[in-house]
Amino acid sequence: MAEQEFVLDKERIEYDGIFSVAGLYRLIDEWMLDKGYSRKEPMHTEAVKPEGKFVEIQLDSSKGLSDYASSLLKIRLQLTGIKDVVVESGEGVKQRLNQGKVIITLSGILETDYEGKWEGKPAFLFLRTLYDKYIYKPMTGGFQGVVRTDADHLKNAIAGYLNLHRYTT
Amino acid sequence: MADNEIPLDKPPVVRYYGPFHLRKLIDAIRGFLLGEGFDDIQEPSYKHKVGGEGTDLEIKLKTDRKLNAYVKYEMEIEMRISDMKDVEVARDGEKLKMQHGRVQITVNGKTYLDFQKHFEGNNFLKSLRTFYHKMILGAKVYEYADYIETRAMRLQDLIKRTLGTETHG
Numbered sequence: 001m002a003e004q005e006f007v008l009d010k011e012r013i014e015y016d017g018i019f020s021v022a023g024l025y026r027l028i029d030e031w032m033l034d035k036g037y038s039r040k041e042p043m044h045t046e047a048v049k050p051e052g053k054f055v056e057i058q059l060d061s062s063k064g065l066s067d068y069a070s071s072l073l074k075i076r077l078q079l080t081g082i083k084d085v086v087v088e089s090g091e092g093v094k095q096r097l098n099q100g101k102v103i104i105t106l107s108g109i110l111e112t113d114y115e116g117k118w119e120g121k122p123a124f125l126f127l128r129t130l131y132d133k134y135i136y137k138p139m140t141g142g143f144q145g146v147v148r149t150d151a152d153h154l155k156n157a158i159a160g161y162l163n164l165h166r167y168t169t
Numbered sequence: 170m171a172d173n174e175i176p177l178d179k180p181p182v183v184r185y186y187g188p189f190h191l192r193k194l195i196d197a198i199r200g201f202l203l204g205e206g207f208d209d210i211q212e213p214s215y216k217h218k219v220g221g222e223g224t225d226l227e228i229k230l231k232t233d234r235k236l237n238a239y240v241k242y243e244m245e246i247e248m249r250i251s252d253m254k255d256v257e258v259a260r261d262g263e264k265l266k267m268q269h270g271r272v273q274i275t276v277n278g279k280t281y282l283d284f285q286k287h288f289e290g291n292n293f294l295k296s297l298r299t300f301y302h303k304m305i306l307g308a309k310v311y312e313y314a315d316y317i318e319t320r321a322m323r324l325q326d327l328i329k330r331t332l333g334t335e336t337h338g
Contacts, residue, residue, distance in 0.1 A: 042180075044325070044329060044334070046185045047184075
């Protein structure tokens with residue numbers, strides 16, 4: 001298994017109000033595409049309940065930084081009490097949106113030896129540790145910066161998207 | 170794991186609780202597989218149990234597609250439906266006969282290299298195959314594996330859309 005270093009660990013974004021579930025999902029999807037991340041959705045849970053829908057999505061996205069290191073962003077979206085609402089914007093345009101509570105947790109991880117090339121024998125594993133600690137260290141610092149910047153950028157994009165929606169009901 | 174089998178890194182799972190259309194769901198999955206060139210869809214397992222809370226269903230669909238004489242893809246879809254009941258749902262002023270229950274669908278896939286086992290005869294041939302994969306095919310192996318990853322993601326998206334979840338690509 002690849003060596004994982006948490007650069008950003010479970011940063012939370014919380015929001016309660018009106019937003020678009022599909023819009024939020026699309027925003028994350030497009031952000032990943034723009035930044036060259038490949039996306040996987042290992043788990044999607046949705047339940048229709050009387051108090052509103054419950055949605056939980058786990059997204060894993062990764063981007064190779066070099067042959068040896070990759071950036072991995074783990075996003076968990078938890079949406080509770082999601083109901084459909086119709087809102088009217090300033091220009092009198094009616095829009096179908098959603099209302100509910102959003103909790104997003106975001107982790108930024110720097111993965112080294114992500115192809116597991118140094119794991120064949122214990123001696124290789126030992127060498128990899130030495131390599132990571134003493135030789136690759138200056139490079140790792142730069143890569144940590146990339147992971148942090150990307151994670152912060154995504155966090156800001158999500159926060160911006162949720163706060164920029166202002167409607168008059 | 171044999172070096173000629175590449176399973177999906179994380180098989181996508183969709184969990185849903187609410188109203189859905191079982192016939193449409195199965196037809197959508199079958200249609201997708203046929204459209205992608207997977208023929209001869211088999212149903213190795215079909216379990217049907219009627220209980221107090223509703224019907225429990227377990228359906229497995231298995232199919233494969235040969236890309237060429239060396240590469241074969243296999244897809245396995247596992248559907249577990251519990252507490253399923255027939256319900257009537259009003260949508261856009263129209264009454265629809267649907268089902269209601271818990272659905273869990275796992276999309277699994279595998280890429281087989283040397284599926285005809287030409288290199289299985291002895292250890293020398295197996296080493297030759299490893300050499301062929303690493304030195305001659307090289308990155309092409311990842312391209313082959315990528316194909317099934319993409320199809321699994323697309324199918325997951327189609328399942329979400331058919332179930333009527335809030336988010337799909």
